[in-house]
Amino acid sequence: MMADLFGISYSPWTAKARWALDHHKIPYRYREHLILFGMPELRWRLRKFCGDVTVPALIAGNTRIMDSFEIASHVDVTGSGAPLFPEGALPEIREINRLSEKALDCARAFTVFRILKDKEAQEEALPGFIPKTLKPWLRWLAPIGVNYIVREFNVRRKTEEGYEEDYREVLESFRRKLTDSGGSYLLGHFSFADVAAALALQGVEPVDHPSLPMGPATRRIWRHPALAVDYKDLLAWRDGIFARHR
Numbered sequence: 001m002m003a004d005l006f007g008i009s010y011s012p013w014t015a016k017a018r019w020a021l022d023h024h025k026i027p028y029r030y031r032e033h034l035i036l037f038g039m040p041e042l043r044w045r046l047r048k049f050c051g052d053v054t055v056p057a058l059i060a061g062n063t064r065i066m067d068s069f070e071i072a073s074h075v076d077v078t079g080s081g082a083p084l085f086p087e088g089a090l091p092e093i094r095e096i097n098r099l100s101e102k103a104l105d106c107a108r109a110f111t112v113f114r115i116l117k118d119k120e121a122q123e124e125a126l127p128g129f130i131p132k133t134l135k136p137w138l139r140w141l142a143p144i145g146v147n148y149i150v151r152e153f154n155v156r157r158k159t160e161e162g163y164e165e166d167y168r169e170v171l172e173s174f175r176r177k178l179t180d181s182g183g184s185y186l187l188g189h190f191s192f193a194d195v196a197a198a199l200a201l202q203g204v205e206p207v208d209h210p211s212l213p214m215g216p217a218t219r220r221i222w223r224h225p226a227l228a229v230d231y232k233d234l235l236a237w238r239d240g241i242f243a244r245h246r
Helices: 012-023 039-046 068-078 090-115 119-125 141-152 160-181 192-203 216-222 225-230 232-245
Strands: 003-007 028-032 057-060 063-065
Touching: 003 012, 003 039, 012 068, 012 090, 012 192, 039 057, 063 068, 068 192, 090 119, 090 141, 090 160, 090 192, 090 216, 119 141, 119 216, 160 192, 160 225, 160 232, 192 232, 225 232
Parallel strands: 003 028
Antiparallel strands: 003 057, 057 063
């Protein structure tokens, strides 16, 4: 039975799961999840009728996994090709993924703060089935979805300055780890650690790659100009990882 992966096309969390699935050549149907609109179907497919549900979500027969790290770990066992979780490296990879999640939590906060002030980004955030001519009139729907994210992830628990400080701590950690490992890969060879760290940079400067499509307004609200200047070296490293492995 072919797996179904529910996700959001521009989401770095979804991108982590898709990268692992593609790396291991596992066939799957990608299903775009619509915030709020798609929740009833997602709950039904996951057989989870209360509590939190999130994407990416992998559904394959009786297997239902909602976390990108857990999806990648699962397919590392069931798929083909070189492992992304080499033997003995799990603790290090788990820690790098934790840092990646911390960075992406900051990136999510930045985009939330910005989209509420950006009418073009609000229009781009609307579902694709809405005709372009109607989007300016239905732009009011986007803040509803955004405010759902604000509540779900308690985004307003910190200021933008607090999130930036956290983001910088993660990026400095990645910079040190790359220096210590020789500069090419975080563990000296390609692994899920590099996937997680590369995608953590989406909130600094979104990568230009077909696996992460973004409209111009969406790309604008994901970019952090100050971080993009200060971490050009990490962005160059990220682009190299994509060029070689994605």
